[in-house]
Amino acid sequence: MLGLKSFHRPTIYALSTPLARSAIGVIRISGSQSSYIFNQLTKSHPKHRITSVRKLISPKSGILLDEALTIFFKGPHSYTGEDLLELHVHGGVAIIKNILNEIKQLHNPDDDILIRYAENGEFSHRSFLNGRFDLTELEGIREMIDAETETQRISSLTSMTGKSKQIFNQWRQELLQNIALLTTVIDFGEDHDIEEISSLFEQVNDNLKKLHTEVHGFLKRVQNAEILLNGIKVTLLGPPNAGKSSLLNTIANKDAAIVSSIAGTTRDAIDIPLDVNGYKVVVGDTAGLRDVNLADEIEVEGIKRAKAKSVESDLVLVTLPTDYSFDDNEFIQHIKHLQSLEGPQIVGILNKEDLVTSEHKNEVISKFQDVFGCPVFTISCKTGSGTNELIDELTHIFQRISNTEKLPPISISDRAKDILINDVVYGIDQFAQFKDDDDIVLATESLRQAVEGIGKITGEAIGIEEILGVVFSSFCIGK
Template sequence: MNADTIYALSSGSVPAGLAVIRLSGRQSLAALQRLTGAGEQRRRAAKGLPRQAPPPRLAKRVVITDAGGGEVLDEGLALWFPAPASFTGEDVVELHLHGGRAVILAVLEALARCPGLRMAEPGEFTRRAFENGKLDLTAAEGLADLISAETEAQRRQALRQMRGDLGRIYENWRQRLLKALAHLEASIDFSDDDLPEGIADQVCLEVAELDAEIAAHLRDQRRGERLRDGVHLAIIGPPNAGKSSLLNWLARRDAAIVSATAGTTRDVIEAHLDLGGYPAVVSDTAGLREGGDEIEAEGVRRARGRARDADLKLAVLDAQTWPRVDPCTAELIDENSLVAINKSDLAEPPPPLSVNGRPGFAISVRTGAGLNAFLAAIAEEVAARCRITAAPAVTRVRHRQALEDCRQALTRSLRAEAPELAGEDLRLAVRCLGRITGRVDVEDILDVVFKDFCIGK
């Protein structure tokens, strides 16, 4: 258990109707008694009685006072969670107070004057929970994602990970590899003993099976990462086709400047959307055309780069020039594209409405015609790229890298000419899986994992 007792505001920003201050560590109960029951504790001490702890996990109405001057700071509820049955695995106290700035500041200052207490670092409560075995690294990351979730699908994925669905998969693989490694080492160390035949062959079969399972897990089209970070959409097309107007309609605000002057948009402008419960980041880009001044040429270069990196491209064309499609836009339209033929209120685009085999939608951002159908098509494409499946998906780059490293080690072990070399590669594979859940060699990544938490988590 850590020597320091930490405290912090664990609820959201103030002012608010309610605020929660959390304490964790050996001095939590003493601090609670110091701020809520000084008179009662002095009376018990005078009678030679020990300090009385409140009933665990039971909300109790308390008056919060400044232990130094006895001034009443607030009235609220206190909860006591004795170790190890708490979030951090340590003694934990929660103070449920009124959420005014002055109240919170006064109580935090009173806690600062309590012996053995200090303000928590970002993510320190969750880090202590990990260090005390209350959750593994994947669950801690799931908690961080749950706090940051902005859409329904993100919430569901984060909750599954926080509850251990992903960690159990990796731990199962790690345990199976440990068993295979133990059998292989037994065949090496006790080769002269009467061991069952075919141990090495069984190990190879198990390793090959695990390698296939990990490979299938990685063939997820990055659904989990897309769901966590958002599907990236790039609006592309010739100048003055209505790209910025479409961005503003999708974002439901004036995110981009709209002008009849071609080339108004010079840089990439982003907006974050919730499309049917799935997150998306849509980027408005500069109009695609050859020539222009140096600044516009840089904007076109960035537009091409954003189109290249996008998960889905939204090509916006002008109905007044349809069916002619400018070559700069046409060359970027592929299977990951949807086509919008804008300004249909000025000119009805003749069929067929498609470019390079991709469907086109006649729309008018000015009148709203066709926009709902186009939005539904976008939402379906986004959902297809990050829809939650029965099996949990990889949600972070560090998970994917560790799994790829694990597969490389497994491949080497299957090709090793000596069992000793195969065993060493299996040990490396075990360590790769352990890095994901925090079983081995994680000190160098703990700060990376927990730095994204807010102070009171």
């Protein structure tokens, strides 16, 4: 195993829940002194994986601290691989601080009882050192904790459950097998004729072409998942008083933007992060687009920003009122410009349908489609008509944008992605270059670089300590 044996390390403890008034607070303790701490606080001995309610008594004063639910895990069958104790105490701030202080007081270096407060991510760090998880699994756990939406949670599962680890280990094994074939040629080349060496070289080349395709496919899925983590960018675009802010509030199911009948209420581009059916969406409510000659200086700047934001979006919702005349050439030309970019998808929203007859509504829909050539949805933010259908359609669009219609999203850390591109893919690409130069030695070394890259990702690399600080620095204290 990496690192020192667990009994050479201090026992660590930390509050794993926020220090705030709540129903419960969870104090986690890991290390060889976990059972000693349990005994000192409860005057009893813990049993593996048995929950019990115990009175926590101050070892020095004998005063009752709290009555807590306790759970003890005997190493290596715990999260950290060490003896691990959890105290589920009442969530009063004074209670928690008092118990933490009592644990601190048990530190006694003279008797070789080493107890200290944990550092960021130290519980997870120890689980890695003790072989309970590799780095991809731990980074998946961190992503799971940080997930804000259902799709983000799902994307973290690939790493957290060890599927990414299996994929990387499979690639590593394939690379090692091909290195072995090339090493045979290097070490025993004089025993093979030129045709045999050439055939072996081509066999390895064919193997690596398949692996190259597989790695790039994996990276493509990771790239698609990044939009789920950062948020799908949606811009509401339309003339003043079209109901864009009302539409935003409808999608958000709350008052996220100021709504007024006065044209030009929204003067700037405002980003609102939302969870729409499990997808993180950043909706931009923008200033209404109209002839700049009719707008004041501030509104002109708002119109400029609205156009710029729409260009950078994944999806633009062109929102028009039912009385729109389609005579604003500047607005129409901007939408057509967006369509020519082949960047953001365009969807039409015809708002305030409750104010017109069905015949008039159909006429406007027909005109909308003739001018912009995009799908159109009719809604009423006032009555809620059509909004459920719109949300369902937006969800399908989000699936297409993130390519999650058929395959679930996957994610890996930025650290792992950078290594995958700069070490693994680069090494395979370099192999192809040296293979074309008939340099079997450098071609083999290129594959060794790819193997070492996978080791850096999973934590099996030599000199791994320099990587660990980056991985665990963003973990919370109690993890």
